[in-house]
Amino acid sequence: MGHSSWQLYDLRVRTPALELRVPTEDELVALCQVAKAGVHDPDTTPFEVPWTDKPSPRFEREFLQHFWSTRAQWTPERWMLDLAVFRDGEPAGFQNIGAENFAVLREVQTGSWLGKAFQGQGYGKQMRAGVLHLAFAELGAVAAESGAFIDNPASLAVSRSLGYQDNGRRRRAPRGEPREQQLFRLTRQRWQEHRFCEVEVTGLDSCRDMFGV
Numbered sequence: 595m596g597h598s599s600w601q602l603y604d605l606r607v608r609t610p611a612l613e614l615r616v617p618t619e620d621e622l623v624a625l626c627q628v629a630k631a632g633v634h635d636p637d638t639t640p641f642e643v644p645w646t647d648k649p650s651p652r653f654e655r656e657f658l659q660h661f662w663s664t665r666a667q668w669t670p671e672r673w674m675l676d677l678a679v680f681r682d683g684e685p686a687g688f689q690n691i692g693a694e695n696f697a698v699l700r701e702v703q704t705g706s707w708l709g710k711a712f713q714g715q716g717y718g719k720q721m722r723a724g725v726l727h728l729a730f731a732e733l734g735a736v737a738a739e740s741g742a743f744i745d746n747p748a749s750l751a752v753s754r755s756l757g758y759q760d761n762g763r764r765r766r767a768p769r770g771e772p773r774e775q776q777l778f779r780l781t782r783q784r785w786q787e788h789r790f791c792e793v794e795v796t797g798l799d800s801c802r803d804m805f806g807v
Contacts, residue, residue: 604797757788
């Protein structure tokens, strides 16, 4: 049965091993527990905003609030699609894709994380490939951008293996100390040349207008 009031609940992005979808409230709580169990080495952080540093119960509250806020602030002119990543029905991580003025610019940005138990198995590449297919093949994007700190080799490797090209650097200070971040850009042609796996998207027709297309 479709969700007539919030059609994004019907959207599914499937790769050979994963399913990406907007989580229900119960799934969101379960995803929060995956994040709480660990996403990265606590000695550093891969995120511009160090949200994993926050103690309970602030961690759990603000985790839920992030998802609620992106839904509440959604407009066709500025949107952020936050997807839970499922492996065999079990929440494994998070993948987002967002844009501003997509109807004109046709450019998207992405971000992601995986629970520690699911890392090192190629899932990071599949989930990024899933939302890139959604962007380029289904929504008509012309470019995608991403970034990672230069001491995050796993994320850097995913971007480069999918065809992204270096697009400069910038400095950020997530824990009060400056760190270098590598920026990446992926064009439609480069995406087509580096397509990684088969991707199936369903449920988009009922919510396509929400993306400004």
